[in-house]
Amino acid sequence: MKVIICGAGQVGWQIARHLSGERNDVTVVDNNADLVRRATDSLDVQGIAGFASYPDILERAGARDADMIIAATYSDEVNMVTCQVAHSVFSIPRKIARLRSQSYLTAIYSDLYRRDHMPIDVVISPEREVAEAALQRLSAPEAFDTEVFLDGKAQMLGLTIDEDCPVVNTPLRQLTDLFSTLRSVVVGVRRQGTLFAPEASDQLFVGDACYVIVHAEDIRRTMEIFGKAYRKQERIVLVGGGNVGLTVARELEKRADRVRTKVIERDRAIAERAAEALERTIVLHGDGLDAALLSEANVERADAVLCVTDDDKTNMLAAVRAKAAGCHMAIALINDPTLVPLMGPLGIDAHINPRATTVSSILRHIRHGRVRAVYSIGDAEAEMIEAEVLSTSPIAGLSIREIDFPEGVLVGAVLKQGHVVKLSGALRIEEGDLIVLFALTKDVAEVERLLQVSIDFF
Known part of the structure; x- marks a missing residue:
């Protein structure tokens, strides 16, 4: 498969790493020559320095015979125009775009992405993910x-x-x-x-x-x-009222079991927008690092604090301060993977990696055949893969103990006729079953062979 990846940032680099490791023909395009050089030096990929939306740049990247283009630059508009050029000029069959702006994602404007308008096959929203x-x-x-x-x-x-x-x-x-x-x-x-x-x-x-x-x-x-007490979430404090915080607050309001939610937002305009959009959620304007404001939000009585501002260090410090005040659970949004090892010493319970969620979402749409879901674990060290077993698959009709899985692959769950069944070595895998596999990155290609997914290419 020949793939052009536009944008050599963390998301683009991780996607290139996955695909090049599976012997795909990958070309990375970015207007930052240093990022392109980093990708070509560390991965088995080709690189082109230039603006991804320019037809001549895509021509140099091999768009004439490309199977797929993934537009993951930092600009929504560049990603959209890149997909349009890929369709209109080069007839690339599969186009994936990462779009951040919520205005582009509103359901009432979904017709925008029809093939005769803005031909994007898959839209990925990092904030929603x-x-x-x-x-x-x-x-x-x-x-x-x-x-x-x-x-x-x-x-x-x-x-x-x-x-x-x-x-x-x-x-x-x-x-x-x-x-x-x-x-x-x-x-x-x-x-x-x-x-x-x-x-x-x-x-x-x-x-x-x-x-x-x-x-x-x-x-x-x-x-x-496993020694973990189950605790019902009844009081939640959100630090950050932007797109992510607002989406989470809206979903919490929809829950049947009443969740008391408070949002702390530093930017007055964003705080006012959140207050207007939310019905039962209290929105406080101020700094999430302010101990007095955290106290006003009753963070010491909260079951969880979720820190989702656009600044990693603010999220980590707010989580630490909330824990110090007595909050039971602290979750921080962390973009920089080098900060993750600090979580344990700082006492932060869990983190969310936006790049990992975006990479997982894109991989879900890249995988051949009947792959229904992919989740990237750690620093792209392993994947959880959910797929439908085809009649052509080498594993169809075999019991789990008879399947020659690589050492880095384990079966996690099997769904038969709508029911998740208990696993055993004698359990027979049959056509139509849904199977969830854990696979170390080096073994993903062998998993795809065992699932015989290439027969259902796109």
Whole structure:
């Protein structure tokens, strides 16, 4: 597959890293020559320095025979024009654009993206993706990472193993024996900075960070088994009332179980806009780092504080201050991955990586065939892949123990005829089943081969 990626920032670079690692023909375009050089030096990609929306630049990038273009520059307008040029001049069949401005995303203007208007096949909204990730974090507050699969019937939980964890130093195969009816599987473990797919004989040690796939009905029980108390979220403080904070507040207002939400926003105009858009949410104008204002928001009684301003350091400091005041749970939006290791020492419970959510969303639309969802774990170290099993797949008709998965791949969940079934080595994978797999990045290409997804190319 020949792909042109416009924009060599963090999102573009991560997408290029994924695709080039899977032997695709990738060309990166950016008007910043240094970013292009970084991509060509560190990845097996070609690079063109120039404005992505210019037809001659796209011509040099090989647009005449490209299969897909991904427009992920910092400008919405450049991304839109790039897709238009890709369609009108070069007839590139698949066009994906990242758009930030909410005005472009309003449902009543959705006709804008028809092929005879602005031909964009897939629109990715980072703010909406991040807001959804924030709501998922709140649904499992003791988890440091979460993602939903199988139409909400299964969920991935990232859980840290503490000293009071009941299953510490217990081989994973014994967990199956001890909790025979529990529908959950440990698919990944990060130990001393290294992520791996565990074997049945592996134990969980204090300090491990493990990724668990859980049936939606067994989330509370799984949390208890791993020593995490389930706490209902009734009072939430949002620091930041921009697009992300506003979207989260709106969704919280829609919930049937009443959630008391307060928003703190430093910019008066943005605070006034949020106050007008929200009905039951209290909006406070002021600095989220102001101890007096946090006290006015009753942060010490809050079940969670969610810091989603556009400044990483503000988010981290506000989360630290809220925790110091007595807030049970602090979640921070962090763009810079080099800041993530500071979370533990600072006592921040969980973080949201906007770039990872955007990368995951784009990958979902890039993957060949019947792939329904992709979630990128860590610094693109592994992926959770949800896909439909085709009749042409080598795994169709085989039991799980008969499938020759690479060492870095584990089955997390299987949906048969609308029901998530308990996993065992004897479980047979059949055509039409939905399967969720954990795969280290180096093994993703082999997973796609086993799913026989290339037959359904686009």
